[in-house]
Amino acid sequence: MTRFVARRLTQAAAVVLAAYTLTFAAFNVLPADPVRIMMGPENGVDKARVAALRAEYGLDRPAVERYLDGLLGALRGDLGTSFQTGRNVGATIAEAAPRTLALAGGALLVALPLGFLIAWSAAYTRQLWLRRLLGALPGLSLSVPTFWLGLVLLQAFSFGLPLFPARGEDGLAGLVLPAVTLAVPSSAFVAQVLLERLTAEMRQPYVDTARAKGASRARAVTAHALRNAAMPALTMIALLVGWLVSGSVVVETVFARNGLGRLIESAVTTRDLPMLQGLVVVATAVVTLLTLVVDVAYPLVDPRLRERAA
């Protein structure tokens, strides 16, 4: 088990390193040139200005040197300095993170129970029309652009019925609409993944065995099918985090909240490469770490894997 965890940890570290390398290459290796990217394609080439920028940001040094420098810094926890603000990238990210975590947490607080409830009810009900309706719900929600959903909610509950503030900065009340907006696609994703697994598990003979023993349908779904469906569904957590990241970019823009999403958006707008690279590394690390936790937890829940991992 320890060896399994150690091996997975090494793999995770390799993935994060690769993500760092990949972004560095995207920004610095031919034909990409950080100064050109920073200046944008719309500006003409002003040689003097290019040289000035190069010198200012230390981009006149060879790429390999800068890569190794950056990597050493990153290992010490220093993700570099923003081109745009001149502030430390790590500090800026750490400052923005709590607001986004609150948003994502609020969204998950709604999305996880809702997703579970939809999947569970669809598996539980014997009414085929209801099952079809519940089964269609996730696909329907996932066809709605998140940013547009945010605008619709703003229109309805901020301008139409003035229940919530239009800007998402004001405490708990300001968190409601953004969190709900983000919760809709997240819950749909959870419900979709879980229902697919649950439907497959409900066809397994062991569910018949449970009911033949005298178990109620609710018990057969919850104690037997859901238990078997939950872990495979949980391995999709990386995708869910992906949803939350992309969702937070548009949701924070729509509701004018500051956070990681806004940071990503402004880093792209201003072509703040060190900032963008830092954000990619942090996001990848979070996804990889969560995947690792699920992978390590899986054998604890599933005895069939326990033996293989040992």
Added chain:
Amino acid sequence: MTPLLAVRGLTVRYGLSRRGLTAVKGADLTVEAGQIVAVVGESGSGKSTLAHALAGLLPDTARVTGGEITFDGERVDGLRERAWRRLRGRRIAFVPQDPGTALNPLMTVRAQLAEALRLTGTPRPGEAVLQDALGRVGVPDPAAVLDRHPHQLSGGFRQRVLLGMALVGRPALLIADEPTSALDTTVQKTVLDLIRKVAARDGTSVLLITHDLGVAADRADRVAVMTEGRVVEEGPVGRVLGAPEAAYTRLLLDAVPRPSSGPAPITGEPLLTVRDLRKVYPGGTVAVEGASFTLARADTLGLVGASGSGKSTVARMITGLVEPTSGGVLLDDAPVRAGRVQFVAQNPYASLDPLMTVGRIIAEPLRALRAGTRAERGERVRRLLEDVALPPEVARRRPSALSGGQRQRVAIARALAPSPDLIVLDEPVSALDAVTQAQILALLRRLQDRHGMAYLLISHDLAVVAAAAGRLAVMRDGRIIESGSTTEVLAAPEAPFTRELLAAIPGGPSVGRPSA
């Protein structure tokens, strides 16, 4: 006296509206207290749907649309879920198909058994109660098995656990849906004997659903024969098997393979020589350990063994699908040339490309060998279809439009196409129903008479091999433990395992004999 279970005119439909399918059409069935009744039918006969309906476990898409089910004097066909729960586990027990998936993989045997006890009125079952429940179904070391997970148990043990779980509520009726069809023949025999013993001890009635007439013959008091959703014949086992009235029952009886009817062995120069064949998989698993045998032209060698005995690996090495670790395969004392050895696999649903027409599938070996022009190949396909008794228009169809038996005929035609010297048949009939199985075996024999190729027939079913092969080799744990002419081996088996296999053939004496 009222019977324990009476089914009258039961009709079950799947799906709504006109697009649905009627799986059971007015079936009648009676089970008296203490009796074992076997329901025999092929896949699609509606027997499994019937079993589920009797336990109130029909899938959500299925409905009882006609007839009535009376259990212990009470109508149960219209019962609500809550009322069913009173019956299930306590009065009616159910053991589903395939012990491999019928236990919850995440729960220990203890947890699943305790759940069954709780649901049938023992709120906090103690260690003794749990161990007793397993001991009653012949588990030798209940304490150890209780803490295992299902995947740590063999198929036979899983089936015992399922049986033990079904019986904790001391039910009046046990419904067992193909309880042994996923098990090896020797294990099958022990489990069936156990069901019979336990039923007799507790006075439990058993409804045994099976596709195997032999299983019914050995253990049941009465037998009901089902086909196309109807019970076409019902009566005491001796009468139904001895003097069948329904045409379908006679068809089923005729389909039972008869060892005595096998072909005589052919002696002559060996066509195929297999010498010291050995296969070790990466990781050290030894699949085959020194297999040697020869096979003469136009002869048939049957290779029998349980799953995991290495017989399929031998087939794969001879066809070149698996590279042997050591040893050699020679055809006419030379390495095998392309096209001379062909292969028919077990599952005709997987061995035909779903996107190709039958004509293209059969012509595939010809294209590979660049034999003939397009027109010549078309002509050859037509003759091959005739050979395997399929109409010529099948050439334009795709596999999905064919039945299992028809698909296997297509696979045989493909193997015949390059006029091979040897065809390796890996469980060629085990995925097919009894009647189809008999037809395919007869076809194989006709083709051999006509074209004179040799067969290597691989099967887990000694009865099938004995009925189709003149020579026999028995494999166990990667080794050939016994071989000789079929008649000799059957008359005087030397290895204990061969004797075990022979004794485990269901319905041996009563069904195997020529029908009166």
Added chain:
Amino acid sequence: MRFARRLGAVPSAIVLLAAVAAAFAPALFSSADPLRGDLTKRLLPPGDGHLLGTDELGRDVLSRVVHGSAPSLQAAVIAVGIAVVVGSAIGLVAGNARGRLDDLVMRAVEVLLAVPSFLLVLVVVAVLGPGTREVAVAVGVSAAAVFSRIMRAEVIRVRGSGYVEAAAVCGTGRPTVLLTHVLPNAAGPLAALATLELGNAVLTVAAVSFLGFGAPPPTPEWGSLIAAGRPFLASAWWLTTVPGLVIVTVVLAVNHLGHVLRTRSERR
């Protein structure tokens, strides 16, 4: 039975056809100029003359939405095209090579999948700069990893199937097996995934364009149309509602078709 199932896909097919027709021949749906406005007719609600109202510069909303179809759909289609071609080529190589090369390629794919896909899209946009084609490339690159995974899984599944085994015994060569068995049988699931991915691509392209990284104004893209309507959320609801509903309808139709394709390829 088959007829009823086919009928289920017909409304979705009609929606998609209409969207494609709007992309190629916008004049079929609206004769107004999407770029020229009449300042005397600013922010008119839906009604006579302007079926879906006008925007803050007096431009016809219906016309702008119809003309927005071309860049929006074009970007999504190019994106899926890139994803399918690049992704399945990688998957095909990995699935056929096995061993070292397979390991290496799949590790690289794993890295791409570990980066949240929308972030990856934005990183590529940051490198390439804004624009319809740039966004299309970005979305395509970030979706390619998924396709390579599916393609590899399909290749391995088909290669292990009974019919490929049968072909091997027949003496059929590996390239022929690949062309006649592996590719055709892997194509079904891949086509279904591509259709489902198209819906995703429409959404992603719209989101990127909403953030302002799509085609520069005044080109009407569905996402940027919604962004342009934001300041008028309280007073002119139609500016955001109309393009939003169009996106939802198109994505629903595409996803439904993808679902039908998927069910069909699974049934085989």
